[in-house]
Amino acid sequence: MREIIMTAVERGQEALSEYESKRVVETAGVIVSGNRLATSRDEAVQMAATSGYPVALKGCSPALTHKTEMGMVKLKLKTPEEVAEAYDEITSKGVELDGVIVQEWVEGDNREFVIGMTRDPQFGPCVMFGLGGIFTEALKDVSFRVAPLTEVDAMEMIDEIRTQKLLGEFRGSPAVDKKKLVDAIIGIGNLSSEYEQIAEIDINPLIIEKSNPVAVDALVILKK
Amino acid sequence: MNLHSLFCPSSIAIVGASDTLFKWGAYIMSNILDGGFTGKVYPVSVSKSIVFGREAYKSVRDIEDKVDLVFITTPAQTVMAVLEDCRDSGVKNVVMVTSGFSETGEDGARMEKEVERFAIENGMHIVGPNTMGIVNTHCCLYATGSIVRPVRGGISIVAQSGNLGNQIMEWAEQEKIGIAKFVGSGNEGVLKVEDYLEYFMDDEDTSVVLMYIEGIDDGKRFMDVASRVTAKKPVIALKAGRTQSGSQAAQSHTGAMSGSHVIFESVMKQTGIVIARTPSELLTLSAAFDSFPVPDDNRVGIITLGGGWGVVTADECEERDLSIPPLPDDVMEKLDKRLPPFWSKANPVDLVGQPDIVLFEESIEYMAASDSFDAIITLGMVGSKQFALRAAEAAMNLGNLSKGEYQKFKDNLDQYQMDFLDKIILITEKYGKPILPVSLAKTDYDEMVHQLKGSKYKLVIYGSPEEAVLCLQKMYHYSRYLAKRRN
Numbered sequence: 001m002r003e004i005i006m007t008a009v010e011r012g013q014e015a016l017s018e019y020e021s022k023r024v025v026e027t028a029g030v031i032v033s034g035n036r037l038a039t040s041r042d043e044a045v046q047m048a049a050t051s052g053y054p055v056a057l058k059g060c061s062p063a064l065t066h067k068t069e070m071g072m073v074k075l076k077l078k079t080p081e082e083v084a085e086a087y088d089e090i091t092s093k094g095v096e097l098d099g100v101i102v103q104e105w106v107e108g109d110n111r112e113f114v115i116g117m118t119r120d121p122q123f124g125p126c127v128m129f130g131l132g133g134i135f136t137e138a139l140k141d142v143s144f145r146v147a148p149l150t151e152v153d154a155m156e157m158i159d160e161i162r163t164q165k166l167l168g169e170f171r172g173s174p175a176v177d178k179k180k181l182v183d184a185i186i187g188i189g190n191l192s193s194e195y196e197q198i199a200e201i202d203i204n205p206l207i208i209e210k211s212n213p214v215a216v217d218a219l220v221i222l223k224k
Numbered sequence: 225m226n227l228h229s230l231f232c233p234s235s236i237a238i239v240g241a242s243d244t245l246f247k248w249g250a251y252i253m254s255n256i257l258d259g260g261f262t263g264k265v266y267p268v269s270v271s272k273s274i275v276f277g278r279e280a281y282k283s284v285r286d287i288e289d290k291v292d293l294v295f296i297t298t299p300a301q302t303v304m305a306v307l308e309d310c311r312d313s314g315v316k317n318v319v320m321v322t323s324g325f326s327e328t329g330e331d332g333a334r335m336e337k338e339v340e341r342f343a344i345e346n347g348m349h350i351v352g353p354n355t356m357g358i359v360n361t362h363c364c365l366y367a368t369g370s371i372v373r374p375v376r377g378g379i380s381i382v383a384q385s386g387n388l389g390n391q392i393m394e395w396a397e398q399e400k401i402g403i404a405k406f407v408g409s410g411n412e413g414v415l416k417v418e419d420y421l422e423y424f425m426d427d428e429d430t431s432v433v434l435m436y437i438e439g440i441d442d443g444k445r446f447m448d449v450a451s452r453v454t455a456k457k458p459v460i461a462l463k464a465g466r467t468q469s470g471s472q473a474a475q476s477h478t479g480a481m482s483g484s485h486v487i488f489e490s491v492m493k494q495t496g497i498v499i500a501r502t503p504s505e506l507l508t509l510s511a512a513f514d515s516f517p518v519p520d521d522n523r524v525g526i527i528t529l530g531g532g533w534g535v536v537t538a539d540e541c542e543e544r545d546l547s548i549p550p551l552p553d554d555v556m557e558k559l560d561k562r563l564p565p566f567w568s569k570a571n572p573v574d575l576v577g578q579p580d581i582v583l584f585e586e587s588i589e590y591m592a593a594s595d596s597f598d599a600i601i602t603l604g605m606v607g608s609k610q611f612a613l614r615a616a617e618a619a620m621n622l623g624n625l626s627k628g629e630y631q632k633f634k635d636n637l638d639q640y641q642m643d644f645l646d647k648i649i650l651i652t653e654k655y656g657k658p659i660l661p662v663s664l665a666k667t668d669y670d671e672m673v674h675q676l677k678g679s680k681y682k683l684v685i686y687g688s689p690e691e692a693v694l695c696l697q698k699m700y701h702y703s704r705y706l707a708k709r710r711n
Contacts, residue, residue, distance in 0.1 A: 114477070114478075116476060116477065116478025116479075116481075117478060118476065118478045118479040118482045120443070120482065120484065120487045121484075122439075122440060122441075122442075122443035122446075122484070122487070122488075123443035123444070123447070123487055123491060124443065124444070126482060126487050126490065128478045128481065128482070136477055136481075137477055137480060137481060140481055142481055143490065144482060144486060144487055144490040145490055145493075145494050146443075146447065146487070146490065146491055146494060152708050152709060153494055156493070156494075156708075160493075199475075200475055200476035200478060200479050201476065201478065202476045202477050202478055204477065219476065221475050221476055
């Protein structure tokens with residue numbers, strides 16, 4: 001984790017790539033979806049076979065912030081041929097990439113949450129938890145606490161959001177494992193206290209697979 | 225931080241003392257003298273020899289006695305010389321009323337830094353500059369620029385706006401809500417809001433801390449102090465600037481949704497500070513925490529003189545995290561024996577318009593004694609006398625009741641109400657549960673806070689159910705905060 005952050009800082013990156021971001025938040029205690037980086041078509045096909053179909057492919061570079069809009073995200077690929085074709089398409093956009101992420105497909109149950117971090121000039125790193133997905137900023141159903149966090153703090157953050165009911169058993173899906181959410185929230189707080197170099201974090205969406213909160217995207221922004 | 229000799233001085237000097245009305249040196253001096261401060265008071269003035277009948281000194285140095293506290297009201301450029309005099313005379317506490325420091329710009333900020341350095345080097349406690357002053361009702365020290373004289377009590381106030389602090393004390397004076405100490409923290413050149421908060425933590429006269437905050441310098445220290453204080457006594461705070469927009473520089477969604485006020489409110493939740501949304505709510509909540517025991521949990525029993533009132537109160541409770549459990553069998557049985565057959569037979573307990581004090585008292589006690597309830601709201605026995613009185617008044621106007629008879633009737637009713645409130649305090653003591661009375665008709669001469677000599681609890685008499693429910697909700701949240709951290 002230290003190496004990823006330090007190397008990125010030395011290179012003058014403004015942010016970590018998605019691949020790097022996920023590795024960092026995973027070490028901090030967040031469950032992330034299978035996260036491998038392929039640098040050739042064959043490697044991508046092999047990785048897909050290892051993780052099992054379907055998979056998603058995403059172009060990976062610290063400079064990429066609008067992957068979807070640029071056609072850099074290919075979802076639910078079911079065969080080696082589809083993977084190979086997607087790899088070629090992503091790498092032919094003329095954008096310099098670290099590689100292509102081969103991500104195992106996580107079948108969520110439509111519940112999406114967010115964990116984030118921002119630095120307040122008075123209080124330092126503040127962790128956010130709330131309703132995630134594309135309506136995050138529109139609905140603003142989130143809670144904040146200043147890091148480092150205790151288990152009670154993290155639990156109170158979770159209990160504070162208005163859409164509480166989504167965390168329990170919901171339309172046939174099991175209740176969310178709150179202990180794992182608490183670990184992820186505390187972990188992001190500790191990561192931010194330890195690494196001053198990190199300015200902001202977005203883990204969105206955090207989808208619910210069975211009862212586990214799993215990060216399928218992450219962004220770690222570095223200090224300028 | 226021990227600020228005891230600042231708030232409880234035996235001797236005070238006022239530099240810039242004056243008896244020319246409408247000067248700060250006159251406001252402070254006359255307020256201290258007229259407020260009944262029992263220690264010594266020395267005016268210091270370069271131009272006057274007598275101030276309010278007292279011989280004035282040319283300098284703090286000339287005062288032979290030991291001086292515990294010096295007020296400075298002279299212009300900013302004279303302040304450093306006065307501070308040197310103070311140091312040389314062994315003065316440890318200064319209240320710097322003088323303005324013209326960091327609030328005016330860079331030059332002022334530089335002078336304020338100089339004051340801070342001097343204070344640190346010489347171990348001096350300095351309030352301000354640019355402060356409204358201080359109050360300590362427990363030694364009759366009223367030393368603010370505007371004269372307010374709230375009664376002695378348990379609420380201590382630290383306000384980053386002197387005007388707002390004054391307004392709150394004025395309301396407290398009118399409603400007879402007891403205040404212990406007040407400080408307008410001014411520019412906080414030396415002593416910060418955290419220092420006062422920390423001092424109030426161990427101050428025996430303070431049972432509740434009331435804060436008005438605009439901004440703080442040291443977030444980590446604030447959190448550390450606040451969480452230690454709330455573990456010992458409740459802190460109620462209003463943070464101004466709710467509508468300021470979030471940080472514009474944020475690159476993440478998280479950053480865009482934060483903003484200083486959102487974070488500050490989170491800090492208050494994290495440290496157990498009770499959040500007030502308006503100045504009047506600040507005082508109302510502080511009075512509640514100063515008067516009632518906090519409930520162990522959120523189960524509320526309601527006793528009402530009329531049905532509709534019970535229903536709206538129950539709604540209000542449910543919307544504010546409080547629950548209205550059904551009546552347990554044993555309470556149901558006890559009540560059923562005493563109440564007319566058409567009573568509600570449920571929580572809220574509806575006494576169906578029976579303003580019978582004994583019935584009320586008994587019903588309250590049955591509910592308070594039950595393990596099913598953590599708090600009681602009683603609607604309507606208080607204030608119902610007003611309607612009996614109106615009827616008597618009408619009879620008097622029509623010549624059916626003499627003035628003397630009317631007066632006797634009124635005195636009796638007033639006494640009944642007082643006795644009823646005394647009884648509620650005794651029940652509160654017996655079961656350690658808050659019992660919040662809501663008045664049916666509050667008049668100007670009715671008290672807002674009812675006290676019973678020798679009891680550690682008081683009663684706040686509410687003018688509306690929603691006000692009572694809000695206070696109960698905040699007390700429950702505080703209690704829950706403490707309980708979660710004890711385990």
